[in-house]
Amino acid sequence: MRRWWWLLLLVGLLTPGHRVLAEGAGFTVTPELPANQLGGDTGWFNLLVTPGQKQELTVEVDNQSDQTKTLRLSLTNAFTQDNGQVGYEPSRRKDASAKVQLTAIGSKPITIDLAAHQGRKVTFQITPPAGGFAGQVLGAVYVKDLTEPAKASSSGFAVTNQFAMVVAVQLQTSETLVPPALHLLSVKAKADRVQATIQNAAPRLFGKLSMRAQVLPAGKTKAVYQQKNSNYAMAPNSAFNYQLAPPKGLAAGKYQLVINAAAGSYKWQFTKSFTLKAPIAPTTPATPATQKVSGVWWPWAIALVVVLLMGMLIGWWRGRRQSAGR
Known part of the structure; x- marks a missing residue:
């Protein structure tokens, strides 16, 4: 059986709202924002936490499909992708300058099974360092669908869409921001x-x-x-x-x-x-489609012009003969 896997990431930080959802995913993730939320109801966790005191991060996961779903929820650390944008999916990237990371102060991943149209709340525990930390700690609650794909058709071909959803988590122990470096x-x-x-x-x-x-x-x-x-x-x-x-x-x-x-x-x-030590080769631009088309059709265009000219000459010659016959 041949399978195609597609991964969709929805980041609450970039798409504010009460619920993180995607058409066709079959499940939703809704953060329960606590009283220490900064900036109002943005749809993602932006929390002023107390050093040394446990903080709960609770999300409600709802299975909107007609089948049982297996979902894995975990905390991730934010990183910068090579395209110059912030990424929230699981990654091994860790910068030497990072003193505190979300995965280091949070609880372990959780795997749950949800029956059709069932909802459940999942809570992660966060314990900030007793001495606090400067600036911001950024990561996410990452929810991945691990549901086994449906069996292949008689042709032996199946297409499987795999979805993952993300709710951003930003923590501070002080509202004072440090400048970027x-x-x-x-x-x-x-x-x-x-x-x-x-x-x-x-x-x-x-x-x-x-x-x-x-x-x-x-x-x-x-x-x-x-x-x-x-x-x-x-x-x-x-x-x-x-x-x-x-x-x-x-x-x-x-x-x-x-x-x-x-x-x-x-x-x-x-x-x-x-x-x-060695030269960098020039980048060869792709030939535009219009150039390819003109390269194929220009002999036919010339032939058409020749035919038209010949028709005009024949018409002119016949016209002269008819004039001379009168």
């Missing part, structure tokens, strides 16, 4: 690109990050490649790989990477040298 950790040359590792070493979630990168040959002031990106976001205490792929490639040699970054009133500039 951006660093350029390293620059590495890959076969087809230059990779710069950008780190946010502060326990601070922030967005609207714009970046302008320039690649300059060593000792030169004119850039051989420039790249601009905007609307990036970074999770607290995380890093991501910023990719630069010059369309025209880069010759082997020594270079400098200069990055100017800004998020609101925060601004940074980084400069780091790197060496390309």
Whole structure:
């Protein structure tokens, strides 16, 4: 039996509301927001917690389908994806600057079975460090459908949709926010690109990050490649790989990477040298469909023009003969 698996992530942080749901998932996840919620009913946990005191995170999971569902609920740590957006799914990424993570202070994963149209509340226990922590701890309650797929049809082919839903969790022991702390950790040359590792070493979630990168040959002031990106976001205490792929490639040699970054009133500039031991090949753009079509049809177009011209000449010649006969 052949199976196709699709994963859908819905993040409460990005889609505020009372309930996290997806068409076709067959279940919903609703957070029960406690009295220490910050910012009102946003549809995700944004809590001011007390150091050393247990905090409950409760979600109600409802099976809206006509079959029994097996769901696994777990806590996850937020991270920054290489596309410059915050991720909440389970990941092994951990930045050295992170002193407190949600999975380290929270209870273990829970697996439940829900009968058709049954609902159940699931509670995680969070115990913040007795000494508190600076800034924010960011993660999520991650709910994954583990229900066994239906049996294949007589053709032996089955399509299975696998869903996961996420409700973001942000914790603070003080309402005072720390500023983001951006660093350029390293620059590495890959076969087809230059990779710069950008780190946010502060326990601070922030967005609207714009970046302008320039690649300059060593000792030169004119850039051989420039790249601009905007609307990036970074999770607290995380890093991501910023990719630069010059369309025209880069010759082997020594270079400098200069990055100017800004998020609101925060601004940074980084400069780091790197060496390309082998050239980066140019990126070959895909041939547009219109060019392909014209490449196939141009002989027929010429033939059509020739036929039309011949028809016009024959018509002109016949007209002259008829005039001469009169």
